[in-house]
Amino acid sequence: MARELSSQVLKGDHRAVAKAISIVEAGGEPSRKLIQELYPHTGRAFTIGVTGPTGTGKSTLVNKIIEEYRKRERSVGVLAIDPSSAFTGGALLGDRVRMMDHSLERKVYIRSMASRGDLGGLARAARNTIRVLDAAGMDLIIVETVGAGQTEVQIATTVDATVVVLMPQLGDEVQAFKAGFAEIGDLFVINKADLANPAKTIYNIASGLQERDGWRPPVLKTVAIKGTGIPAVVDSLEKFRKHLEARGLREKRLRRRIESELVDAAFSDFHDQTVERLRDQKELDALVGRVVKLELDPETAASKLVAIIAKMGARA
Numbered sequence: 001m002a003r004e005l006s007s008q009v010l011k012g013d014h015r016a017v018a019k020a021i022s023i024v025e026a027g028g029e030p031s032r033k034l035i036q037e038l039y040p041h042t043g044r045a046f047t048i049g050v051t052g053p054t055g056t057g058k059s060t061l062v063n064k065i066i067e068e069y070r071k072r073e074r075s076v077g078v079l080a081i082d083p084s085s086a087f088t089g090g091a092l093l094g095d096r097v098r099m100m101d102h103s104l105e106r107k108v109y110i111r112s113m114a115s116r117g118d119l120g121g122l123a124r125a126a127r128n129t130i131r132v133l134d135a136a137g138m139d140l141i142i143v144e145t146v147g148a149g150q151t152e153v154q155i156a157t158t159v160d161a162t163v164v165v166l167m168p169q170l171g172d173e174v175q176a177f178k179a180g181f182a183e184i185g186d187l188f189v190i191n192k193a194d195l196a197n198p199a200k201t202i203y204n205i206a207s208g209l210q211e212r213d214g215w216r217p218p219v220l221k222t223v224a225i226k227g228t229g230i231p232a233v234v235d236s237l238e239k240f241r242k243h244l245e246a247r248g249l250r251e252k253r254l255r256r257r258i259e260s261e262l263v264d265a266a267f268s269d270f271h272d273q274t275v276e277r278l279r280d281q282k283e284l285d286a287l288v289g290r291v292v293k294l295e296l297d298p299e300t301a302a303s304k305l306v307a308i309i310a311k312m313g314a315r316a
């Protein structure tokens, strides 16, 4: 079953991709089996995170980036972790082009994923969704997230390049920088340059950025609704990709990402399994009773519980 689905995914079949993403979103054993099959076929796509405060024009920008990459004959997968995002897939997917080349329909795939309470679960689903899109042959995978919360930072650090989208309004940027955007951005875009002169904003941001691994994050201005400045954004992304590859940084970053992914995933699975196992344990019940009766303090009880869990693990 999983094999049949994964072979359809590898062919880039959109319905199979949709189904596969639903499976990885749900998680658990079916997701693990599917990822096991797809994983050897991943690693080719360049992944881009687009983040920033709400309303700065991220979705509009992503639409234009899709369009620009389509002009360059590259396929694009998009994952929007913000249900309010509206994607058209770019004007190039219009009927005119579709009539010229049916295969174009296979070149863009867009999916949105609602954020939820379980942050770790979302990051896990997002990483595996990226793998499905990668295995399906997408050249570029763009992940849009909103804000600079922990999830965004976590997801931003699961991609090759992070684009931070801001607007020309001083004060906001200061806020944004306090919120941690400066550390995660490989490329900064000041969008809505039609509404106010972005020169001061660009200067302020650029002067606050530091060179990392031989890369000084560029600060570009765009008017996403008009498509102004988009080719330069894509050129910059491609330049950054080359920079990463030339210096062996892509693999270095990947190692770091995989390391934290493995620890997070193992920890989360361990947590779930432990909760499950403790359900029919009299020992936990007994500990709770003693703490309630003030016979035992919670700190000591917790350390005893660690010992109980370790013994359970040895038995498994």
Ligand SMILES: Nc1nc2c(ncn2[C@@H]2O[C@H](COP(=O)(O)OP(=O)(O)O)[C@@H](O)[C@H]2O)c(=O)[nH]1
Pocket: 053, 054, 055, 056, 057, 058, 059, 060, 061, 085, 086, 191, 192, 193, 194, 195, 222, 223, 224, 225, 226
């Ligand atoms: N004036 C102007 N409006 C823009 C520009 N880019 C996007 N918008 C508008 O800003 C609003 C929010 O855009 P959206 O892409 O949904 O922002 P997101 O929340 O960051 O994804 C929409 O009404 C867009 O049409 C721009 O360059 N200039």
Ligand SMILES: [Mg+2]
Pocket: 058, 059, 060, 082, 084, 085, 086, 144
């Ligand atoms: Mg959006």
